[in-house]
Amino acid sequence: MHFDFSDDELAFRKELKEFLDGELPVYFEFFDLPPEERAERSMAFVQLLSERGWLTPAWPVEYGGSAQAPWQQMILAEEMVAHGEPRTGQYMNVNWIGPAIILAGTPEQKAYHLTRISKGDVLWCQGFSEPDAGSDLAALRTTAVRDGDEYVINGEKIWTSNAGIAEFCFLLARTNAEGRKQDGISIFLVPVATPGIEVGDIESVLHPGAFHHVLFTDVRVPASCRLGPENEGFSIVRTLLANERTGVARYHRAAGYLDRIATWCAERDLLDDSAVIETLASARAACEAARLLVYQVYDEKTRGLDPDVSAWAYRTAAVRAERVVNEAAFTLMGAEGLARHSFADSQFEWAVTAGVAGGSYEMQLNSLARVLLGSKG
Amino acid sequence: MEMTLSPTQQAVLDACTTALGRAAGPARARELRSAGGADDRLLTLLGEAGYLDVALDEESGPLTAVLITELAARHLALAPVGARSLVAPAVIAAEQLPEFVTIMDLAFGGPVRYAAQSEALIVLDGHDARLFTAAEYTTTAVETLFGYPLARVELQGGGVDLGAGSGDVARRWWRVAIAAEIAGTARAALDLTIDHMQGRVQFGKPLSALQALQHRVIETHVLIEGAMWMAREAAYHGAPAESSSSAAVAAVEAAGRTLFEVHQLSGSIGFTDEYDLTLSSLRLQTLRTEAGGMAAHSRALVAGRWGA
Numbered sequence: 001m002h003f004d005f006s007d008d009e010l011a012f013r014k015e016l017k018e019f020l021d022g023e024l025p026v027y028f029e030f031f032d033l034p035p036e037e038r039a040e041r042s043m044a045f046v047q048l049l050s051e052r053g054w055l056t057p058a059w060p061v062e063y064g065g066s067a068q069a070p071w072q073q074m075i076l077a078e079e080m081v082a083h084g085e086p087r088t089g090q091y092m093n094v095n096w097i098g099p100a101i102i103l104a105g106t107p108e109q110k111a112y113h114l115t116r117i118s119k120g121d122v123l124w125c126q127g128f129s130e131p132d133a134g135s136d137l138a139a140l141r142t143t144a145v146r147d148g149d150e151y152v153i154n155g156e157k158i159w160t161s162n163a164g165i166a167e168f169c170f171l172l173a174r175t176n177a178e179g180r181k182q183d184g185i186s187i188f189l190v191p192v193a194t195p196g197i198e199v200g201d202i203e204s205v206l207h208p209g210a211f212h213h214v215l216f217t218d219v220r221v222p223a224s225c226r227l228g229p230e231n232e233g234f235s236i237v238r239t240l241l242a243n244e245r246t247g248v249a250r251y252h253r254a255a256g257y258l259d260r261i262a263t264w265c266a267e268r269d270l271l272d273d274s275a276v277i278e279t280l281a282s283a284r285a286a287c288e289a290a291r292l293l294v295y296q297v298y299d300e301k302t303r304g305l306d307p308d309v310s311a312w313a314y315r316t317a318a319v320r321a322e323r324v325v326n327e328a329a330f331t332l333m334g335a336e337g338l339a340r341h342s343f344a345d346s347q348f349e350w351a352v353t354a355g356v357a358g359g360s361y362e363m364q365l366n367s368l369a370r371v372l373l374g375s376k377g
Numbered sequence: 378m379e380m381t382l383s384p385t386q387q388a389v390l391d392a393c394t395t396a397l398g399r400a401a402g403p404a405r406a407r408e409l410r411s412a413g414g415a416d417d418r419l420l421t422l423l424g425e426a427g428y429l430d431v432a433l434d435e436e437s438g439p440l441t442a443v444l445i446t447e448l449a450a451r452h453l454a455l456a457p458v459g460a461r462s463l464v465a466p467a468v469i470a471a472e473q474l475p476e477f478v479t480i481m482d483l484a485f486g487g488p489v490r491y492a493a494q495s496e497a498l499i500v501l502d503g504h505d506a507r508l509f510t511a512a513e514y515t516t517t518a519v520e521t522l523f524g525y526p527l528a529r530v531e532l533q534g535g536g537v538d539l540g541a542g543s544g545d546v547a548r549r550w551w552r553v554a555i556a557a558e559i560a561g562t563a564r565a566a567l568d569l570t571i572d573h574m575q576g577r578v579q580f581g582k583p584l585s586a587l588q589a590l591q592h593r594v595i596e597t598h599v600l601i602e603g604a605m606w607m608a609r610e611a612a613y614h615g616a617p618a619e620s621s622s623s624a625a626v627a628a629v630e631a632a633g634r635t636l637f638e639v640h641q642l643s644g645s646i647g648f649t650d651e652y653d654l655t656l657s658s659l660r661l662q663t664l665r666t667e668a669g670g671m672a673a674h675s676r677a678l679v680a681g682r683w684g685a
Binding site: 009262266290292295299317365368374 | 383595604630
């Protein structure tokens with residue numbers, strides 16, 4: 001056991017940070033941009049990352065990566081989110097859609113999709129949640145019925161981020177209504193421009209373009225769009241969701257916000273107030289706890305283990321960190337934090353969605369409980 | 378970065394676990410609670426086996442010492458393992474290390490853990506520290522519910538100056554030791570609570586199957602895990618001001634949550650002398666207050682992080 005980064009890892013972080021500091025304004029938030037502008041700027045930026053080998057460093061060389069250790073992926077996640085997450089939705093491509101295709105794709109799917117993802121010239125959305133299938137994802141009802149060399153897809157997805165700007169949808173649909181509900185689900189890699197797909201905005205208090213609903217009406221896709229064996233999509237997704245739970249280094253971003261809150265307090269000579277001190281300290285400690293728990297996830301990945309349990313624990317700690325930093329922001333800044341796009345306001349959006357996006361907080365607790373308490377919960 | 382134990386660390390901890398399994402544990406803690414005092418027999422055993430000096434060993438270092446401190450707490454050791462294995466070696470020359478040593482800070486009042494049982498006392502006075510032998514201070518025992526022998530201290534002599542800045546150094550390691558002790562003690566309390574929940578059937582199912590209770594256990598578990606890893610990392614890096622105080626803040630928060638959750642989830646049996654829960658749970662209250670508690674750890678963290 002030791003807690004040192006290697007010289008290569010330290011050099012990677014330094015080089016990456018210098019590049020990002022040079023390319024991006026301080027405190028820039030990509031998610032504050034309107035969707036089209038966000039997509040355009042993000043696409044341009046990730047292509048710069050791709051040219052430097054920093055978009056898919058953990059991928060195998062044959063798929064456009066550089067087979068770097070998981071720790072490089074962690075450093076990338078921390079530095080990206082500290083700079084406003086310029087990859088926007090592309091972190092999803094890199095962290096788990098691409099790896100799903102590496103795991104289960106045909107040679108043709110790999111050649112086409114992995115090349116494009118690793119070059120950073122494509123945006124994806126994730127067609128998981130439905131009106132009646134949220135945390136209980138396996139209850140999804142969207143159907144894909146085989147018809148010769150095609151599937152015909154009908155159904156509705158909801159809360160889909162990036163659907164308005166995505167070129168492809170990583171879609172889960174039911175291909176068998178018999179037996180266990182988890183066993184009848186398949187994955188489809190569907191072009192969003194396919195006839196019969198209708199994308200609508202859902203207005204919300206979150207950043208522009210945060211939510212969409214996506215309707216599928218007699219959408220015909222070739223059978224070659226299916227990823228992996230029919231009816232085995234759920235197990236593929238489960239395998240890769242640990243990547244999604246750790247894909248955004250929320251603790252690192254929240255810690256950066258906390259530094260800004262502390263600076264705000266220092267400028268007003270508040271740092272000798274005991275209430276201010278304890279609020280800041282508690283929030284900082286929460287971010288640090290989450291950081292060390294995600295290190296455990298990356299350590300297990302490095303050793304080739306399945307990091308499910310540690311990823312659930314990390315996610316629990318990360319949600320807490322987001323919320324405690326939000327509490328610090330509004331406790332300490334008071335009404336100043338109410339102004340739109342103030343950093344307290346931005347922190348609120350991250351904090352209030354932390355326990356919902358990427359699978360509900362309670363599902364993480366349930367999953368950990370099954371392991372620690374030995375119950376099905 | 379490597380979060381698993383090296384073969385050497387694993388071997389040391391396995392052997393230490395065996396020793397603690399024989400010499401510490403609930404029965405011994407119960408015996409000491411009845412008799413009063415601390416477990417000097419255990420401390421001697423650990424000292425003779427070399428476990429208290431691992432921080433000075435180049436290969437093992439303070440990280441192994443913090444693992445042993447955590448392990449001893451988990452086994453309900455009633456001895457100042459953290460003070461002796463982490464704090465004392467940082468400020469006292471190896472050849473002069475007393476076996477039984479504890480710590481107090483003049484900045485804070487209140488009774489001191491193990492003061493009446495120790496052969497020496499590290500006294501923190503601002504940036505500096507002095508070492509007092511037992512002949513140089515008197516103690517008055519304080520009756521307490523909270524799991525450790527406590528006494529008020531009156532210094533008589535002048536002690537030995539431990540050098541400029543030794544108080545700051547000792548204080549940082551003290552925070553690491555407290556965090557490790559809390560992590561081990563809280564883990565013992567939560568493990569016992571989980572055992573109880575798995576066996577206690579209400580409404581036709583074990584408490585451990587009730588989701589509302591499961592969530593509270595898991596949130597507590599994650600707080601303890603976070604504090605545990607923070608203590609380990611802080612020890613590995615030599616107890617920097619920021620990370621040692623950050624570990625202590627996380628640990629004190631975990632201790633507070635654990636103390637009340639384990640008692641709530643254990644019900645009335647948890648308060649009884651016949652049950653083992655209070656052997657660990659009540660100690661958390663003492664550990665939460667040590668070294669100035671949350672207020673002092675928070676000040677140190679804010680100073681270390683933001684220079685206030």
